[in-house]
Amino acid sequence: MHKKFCKRFNRYYASPDFDRLEAHEKVDALLLTHLAAEISGTGFSPSRASEVSTFLSLLPGPATGARRPPTCPLSTKEGPLEDLDALYARCGNNNFAIHSHLNTIAHGIFPLASRLFNHSCLPNAAAKFIILPSRPARMDVVALRDIAMGEEICITYVDPALLQSRQQIYQLTYGFTCSCLSCTLMEGISRVPPLPASEDALKSLNTALRLFVSPSFDRDVSEARLPARPLSDIPSHLVPVFQESYLTKLSGTFSSTSHDGPYDIALDVGLTVLAIYSLIYPPNYPQIGMHLLEMAKTAWNAIIIAEQNEDLAGTAEMDLEKRARAYLRLSSDVLNVLGPEGDPGGPLEEIQVLRNLLDGN
């Protein structure tokens, strides 16, 4: 395919039109150039013809969000056999982020799933991908809870944790307004109050949120159960936690401290993140399981540090071990609903490794 545009590529790549594109638009422009080259001239194989016509049968995205980036001019006399605007208008609306161990690694079109599944911010199902060498990635959709006969099966298109910006993303990329329970509630809160400015007031907010959502975690952790608090129950003094920056800041602190310490801070912040996840996501949502696994790993790291420190050994170690086991049990409960996913290895194997370490094997 490259032959069809390589002579013109350097000029295109250095052009102001290409240069002013956002990074993700540049990727789109390059992919579209490859596709244009592939489906122009003699390069359009019969199998590709049926793939392209399947793709063209999918719903296009909204016209406003589908401004096609400029592609590299082709050196062949024949242009693409399909209208590039029509192809591009279907990209955003139908592409799935392919993830392995919940990290996005690629994008792909899965026509059947595109036709079947609408979005909900409180989905009853989740997509996973099975990735094996020399095979195309396979998409499976797994129920997160019992689904009644006739109930619509929905997945998420966008992370529901983007509480304040998600409606805009649905509008611009997919052309719909979400009317799920979570969005209806968010709409009812006309203005999310700002977060408290002082560190002390913020700490009190964290504590109040945890006591409201998951008190058992701050009591006897070995008995802890995952909370399923409906968003609608939230008292007005906790509403500032719906500021998107609240979760962003907490997740940033958890991510840095869970790797490098101090682990006591990571474990504390981690519980607040768990509380907000339990409010925003439906039960068994994979992100909750992944977070619990990170919490278990953090508790394990803290055990290692406690072992090296005579002052901390003993009670602290026992308490940390209890916590690690509880987080691991809950993480396993959640992640086993989704089952193995991505490429080989992954969180379910990590759970087993950590279990063995805790059991001294």
Ligand SMILES: C[S@@+](CC[C@H](N)C(=O)[O-])C[C@H]1O[C@@H](n2cnc3c(N)ncnc32)[C@H](O)[C@@H]1O
């Ligand atoms: C990938 S398609 C999903 C399948 C589509 N409903 C169909 O019939 O082919 C994405 C499109 O479905 C619609 N859609 C998805 N989720 C929706 C929702 N929660 N509310 C309204 N429309 C939705 C929008 O038109 C969106 O552009």
